Amino acid sequence: MVATPLSIQGTSVSGEQRGYGRGLILGLTMAESMLLLVFCLLLAAGAIVMREKAATEQAKADKLAIGQELRAQKDANALLAEKLEVFRKAVTDPDALEKEWRELELAKASLEEIVETGLTLEEVKKQAPILRELKARDVTIEEVRAGGEHSASSRNRKSTLRSSRSLPPLPRNCSNRV
Secondary structure: OOOOOOEEOOEEHHHHHHHOOOOOEOOEOHHHHHHHHHHHHHHHHHHHHHHHHHHHHHHHHHHHHHHHHHHHHHHHHHHHHHHHHHHHHHOOOHHHHHHHHHHHHHHHHHHHHHHHOOOOHHHHHHHHHHHHHHHHOOOEHHHHHHOOOOOHHHHHHHHHHHHOOOOOOOOOOOOOEO
């Protein structure tokens, strides 16, 4: 005898087993497929959130660095503004700055001429009093080299030169008058 499936309210047990069978997507049911899809979407959303969080942290670090740089620039600008104000107060006359610049250029040129003669600045400082004395007595280089045998005034100069035998020699390429 063939057993007939029992029927409860019009459904059969064999019919129920067919309804819960495996699905067509990789052999998974619709519920299992949806769970996998939701899990994958959660993983993707987590990755997006982590990337945004890292970008936010980087933006905060950049903001702090830019803030520090801005403060440093403001401090530098304030210092420059103070220096500019001091400079403006110091130079009320526009010709004063140009005059000082010319004096600096002349001093630089004079120093270069001294260095070209072979003397150092220290040697020039040591010989400066001697040169001033010779200039005050109106003695030329030729008179110094000749020994001062000209007039009575030159004899007076000669005695002055003899009293100061420790004088160093004058440089050869000086001008005619000291």
